[in-house]
Amino acid sequence: MAPxxxxxxxxxxxxxxxxxxxxxxxxxxFYKNNPIRLSKVNALGQQDIKFADKIRSCEDAIIIESAGVxxxxxxxxxxxxxxxxxxxxPGPVPRGELYLYDYKNAAAPDSESLKRLEVIDYAPxxxxxxxGVAFDEPTSTLFVANHRHDGPRVDLFKLxxxxxxxxxxxxVAHPLIHGPNAITLRNSNEFFxxxxxxxxxxxxxxxxxxxxxxxLPLGTVVHVDISDPDTxxxxxxxxxxxxxxxxxxxxxxxxxxxxxxxxxxxxxIVDGEQSGSAPALTYSSAIKLPYHVDNLSLTSDGRLLMxxxxxxxxxxxxxxxxxxxxxxxxxxxxxxxxxxxxATGQAASGASEWTEAGGLRHLYIDTEYPTSASVNYDPDRxxxxxxxxxxxxxxxWRD
Numbered sequence: 001m002a003p004x005x006x007x008x009x010x011x012x013x014x015x016x017x018x019x020x021x022x023x024x025x026x027x028x029x030f031y032k033n034n035p036i037r038l039s040k041v042n043a044l045g046q047q048d049i050k051f052a053d054k055i056r057s058c059e060d061a062i063i064i065e066s067a068g069v070x071x072x073x074x075x076x077x078x079x080x081x082x083x084x085x086x087x088x089x090p091g092p093v094p095r096g097e098l099y100l101y102d103y104k105n106a107a108a109p110d111s112e113s114l115k116r117l118e119v120i121d122y123a124p125x126x127x128x129x130x131x132g133v134a135f136d137e138p139t140s141t142l143f144v145a146n147h148r149h150d151g152p153r154v155d156l157f158k159l160x161x162x163x164x165x166x167x168x169x170x171x172v173a174h175p176l177i178h179g180p181n182a183i184t185l186r187n188s189n190e191f192f193x194x195x196x197x198x199x200x201x202x203x204x205x206x207x208x209x210x211x212x213x214x215x216l217p218l219g220t221v222v223h224v225d226i227s228d229p230d231t232x233x234x235x236x237x238x239x240x241x242x243x244x245x246x247x248x249x250x251x252x253x254x255x256x257x258x259x260x261x262x263x264x265x266x267x268x269i270v271d272g273e274q275s276g277s278a279p280a281l282t283y284s285s286a287i288k289l290p291y292h293v294d295n296l297s298l299t300s301d302g303r304l305l306m307x308x309x310x311x312x313x314x315x316x317x318x319x320x321x322x323x324x325x326x327x328x329x330x331x332x333x334x335x336x337x338x339x340x341x342x343a344t345g346q347a348a349s350g351a352s353e354w355t356e357a358g359g360l361r362h363l364y365i366d367t368e369y370p371t372s373a374s375v376n377y378d379p380d381r382x383x384x385x386x387x388x389x390x391x392x393x394x395x396x397w398r399d
Contacts, residue, residue, distance in 0.1 A: 026213070029262070033291070033310035035346040041365040044384065045399035049369055051114050052393030055099060056326065060182075060295050061387045061394070062135045062142070063376040067161060068104035070376065070385055071117075072394065073097075073130035073144060079323040079390070081129060083147045084181065085316065086201035086208065089323050095126040098142075098157075098166050103383050106398060115164050119157070122168040124150065132182030132194075132245065132295060135159075139188050142166065145180035152180050154193060154224070176222050176234040182245045182295055184254065189227040192254060194243035195220045212242055215260035219243030223278040235278035238267060245296035245374075247304065254281065255304055257293035261286075264293055264306060264354075287360060291350035294389070295374035303353045307375040307386060310348040315371060318347035319390045326392075351375040351386055369395040 031037070058074040075096030080089035098117040102108065122128065131145040142157045153173040157166040179195040186192070198218035199207035211218050221238040242260035249255050249266070256265045267281040291310040298304055309315045324330040325342035334342070349372030351364040363375065364386065373389040382399035 026262070029290070030311065030313060033348060035311060035314055035348050035367045038310060038348050038365065038367065040367075041362045043361070043363050044397040045382070047395060047397040049393045050396050051101075051110060054110075054114060055097075055394070056388075056392045057322075057390055058099075058387040058394060059130070059373045059389050060132045061297075061374050061376050061385055062133055063297075063378050063385065064135065064137065064161075065300055065378050065380065066137070068102065068378070068381060069161065070101045070103060071133065071135065071142065071159070072099040072101055072387065073133050074099060075129050076326075077129055079319075079326060081147075081149075082319070083129075083152070083179070083201060084131070084196055085319055086205060087320060087323075088201075093129075095128045096130045098130075100161060100164060101385075101394070103378070103385070103396065104381065117159070117164050117166045120165055120167040122155075122157075124148070128155075131180065134183040134185050134191065136185055136188050141169070141188070143183050143185065143191060145183055145193065146171075147180075153177065154180055154183065154191075170226075170229075172224065172226055172232055174222075174224070174232045174234040176220070176236060177224070181243065182257075184246045184248050186248065190223070190225050192237070192246055192248075193222050193224055194240070194246050194256065195222065196242055196244055196259070212260055215241040215258075217241050219258075221246065221254075221256055221281065225276070225278070233276075233278075237278060238281040238283075240265060242292075244294055245306065247296035247298050249298060249304055253284075255287075255296055257296055257306065257308070258286075259292045259294065259308070262290070262292050262308075263288050264296065264304070287354055289350070289352065289360075290362075291348075291365070294372070297374060297376045299353075299377050299379050301379045303355055303377070303379075305351070305353050305375045305377060307349070307351045307372040309371065309389075310350045310365060314345075315347045315389075317341075318345055318370065321345065322390050347371045347390070349386065349388065353377075364395075 055074045057078045062071040077093040081093045127148045134143040146155045156170040181194045181196040217239045225233040244259045245257035264287040270280045291308040293308040346367045347370040371389040377384040386395040
């Protein structure tokens with residue numbers, strides 16, 4: 001009996017070894033990437049944190065190179081209402097906003113380069129809380145992952161950049177789109193959307209955290225077809241631990257960020273033989289990062305950009321305090337410990353680029369601009385933008 005038990009123990013340990021090693025690296029990162037020990041990198045050019053007194057909590061961004069502008073979805077209400085991180089602070093929740101940043105002229109004053117887009121025909125009005133966004137330039141349509149109080153969905157807005165207007169044209173809701181986080185478009189009528197978790201915070205705080213820290217492959221990538229205005233077709237095409245940012249690298253490859261695994265998975269896209277059927281995703285490889293990846297973007301010259309969070313414990317603490325630190329009334333009522341943290345608390349950022357030929361290159365790993373969630377770059381104008389999940393303003397650099 002003893003040899004049998006020994007053999008069984010060896011088999012179990014062998015099966016568990018990859019999982020235990022993988023999770024141990026997360027714990028190592030919790031130590032190494034603490035803001036007081038973080039190994040910093042800054043490979044950006046001339047840089048500036050802009051609009052810190054006007055916008056905050058801009059999770060994602062879209063650069064429209066043809067116009068030399070960026071679309072910024074910003075949501076100060078995320079300080080009180082965050083369905084991904086589990087913050088549900090009682091009281092009124094400010095609605096999210098859409099901004100247009102004209103980055104073409106570096107000498108233009110901030111008052112001229114940042115404009116708010118007027119949202120038209122959107123119901124239920126103030127209940128708008130954006131996460132990832134995607135833009136279809138041929139139809140000038142913005143796709144927004146929206147975590148409304150009455151249920152998440154993907155909302156579509158027709159943009160008129162000259163008139164600074166965003167007109168709501170459609171809401172896409174489906175049982176398989178239960179926690180939309182990021183979106184990438186195949187064409188005007190097809191897109192992939194990630195659901196970061198299977199278990200939501202509203203269902204179970206314990207199960208959500210277990211799913212995150214055990215890196216359980218319960219997050220999903222969903223293919224959505226909205227070519228029929230009356231019907232939404234949705235199909236799960238991949239399962240990923242904490243599926244977050246997503247981006248088409250080319251017509252046959254899609255990249256998906258796994259925040260729990262601190263990596264970006266690359267999948268081959270195989271279209272179905274029958275017309276109208278969902279494509280299949282086949283895992284091919286992974287890009288390992290020294291931080292937990294949030295959103296992805298692709299430059300026009302083929303660089304995959306990624307941004308994320310090097311140290312989850314400090315990110316969580318920083319994020320959970322913003323509803324106090326950024327509210328003068330709440331801050332006045334806070335105790336001395338909280339006031340001190342509001343003045344000195346830090347959260348790290350990470351931003352990198354990858355190409356198949358050149359590999360991985362880190363652009364920014366630092367705390368000066370906190371909680372990076374997306375990075376975008378215009379290679380012709382040599383302008384880059386980093387947005388922060390809970391940061392004031394955006395980080396803009398010019399090479």
